[in-house]
Amino acid sequence: MTDWSRFLPLSNRPRDADGEVTRNWARPASGLLLSLANLLDARPEALRRETLRPAVSVDAAVRELLTLRRWSGWQRFAARVGAQEMPSAEVAALDPDRLASALREAAMQLSTARARCSVREFGEILVAALDLGTALDVDLGVDPFASGAVALDLAVRAPVPRRSVLTARTLVATDSEWQVGSGPALPATASSIVLFLAGRGGVPPHVDEA
Template sequence: MTDWARFLPLSNRDRGDESHVSRNWSRAASGMLLSVAAVLDARPEVLAHPTLRPEVSVAEAVRELLVQLRSTRWQRAAARIGAVESASPETAALPDAELADAVQAEALARSAARARSSVRELGAVLVLALDLRASIGASIDVDPFVSGAVALDLAVRAPHPRRSVVTARTLVAVDGDWRVGRGPELPATAASIVLFLAGRGGVPPHALPEAGADDA
């Protein structure tokens, strides 16, 4: 609860503009999806490139994300136990040429007035965006508040090997003005912390703050 309090109203963090505090992350998810769609549209050749998971291509990672975003909790659970082949078979079979448009359509759907996105769904989008930044050099900006909220959610749900790190060390985002964990501080970039907590990288390397850094 101590870490979560940093991202909630009426907390012990410094007071400021809290209009962005919400349990609905649709706007942030929509913005990042649009950025991903723009990358795929401008550089379709990257769909064949490997991601930070060498056995998974960019195209496969994008389909995986779309399936997660378009499936209900029941569909995802049924797919995990083998009750159905895929939580969203039509999405899983999308041709590479249609992926950029599909991501853009998902972004527009999440920008609708009554759209809802959980922090877990936001996290799935953020992890893909950071993966694309690291694996293919995609230019995608990330709000530090978004990366911090996702890091916190991932830390709470992380399996034991990764959770043990944040129970022994405090991961401090040198470019995000947030921290997660306890114990001696380990300064690192926000992106490396999120990717580590998502299982896309090792323990974040020590990093020093960069003058003027303002993204994740």
């Protein structure tokens, strides 16, 4: 199996510099959920907009994210095999004007001292934030190290078509200090790379490096 970690500078950091954040992503996850809540409070009409996924509205994407935050591991697995409906009945019943406060409640739960959030769970929040931010033309200010960690996690789990791109090209984040893949460099924004790896977009468009 390809050692994808060698394509990211994250593996070269001192162990004490990133040990805590790579084990628990609760704090940045809480911040992103709060940013999304504030965005919906400021622009409630945005719920009717379409996301990067055809026929999936911002409203539906937010409900999906809230469902994932409330589900256990086995419920997530059941959803993947079609044995569990998405969103959950509880989240589906929420009035649209309650979605922002529900995101804020989820953010508060992740802000406690005992809260835990894996990089995969954080990736779900990050991808949703990038998706919604792109749909609404809003920059939510994602930390470069966070986007790189999620890119690495997505890369090692990517299906064959996306993995073949990573074998042929090195996706270089022009606005962050990380890259993933092998082969000739393809400079692109960090957000476009993460969205591609998450299946929310095509091969990232080439951008000029600063």
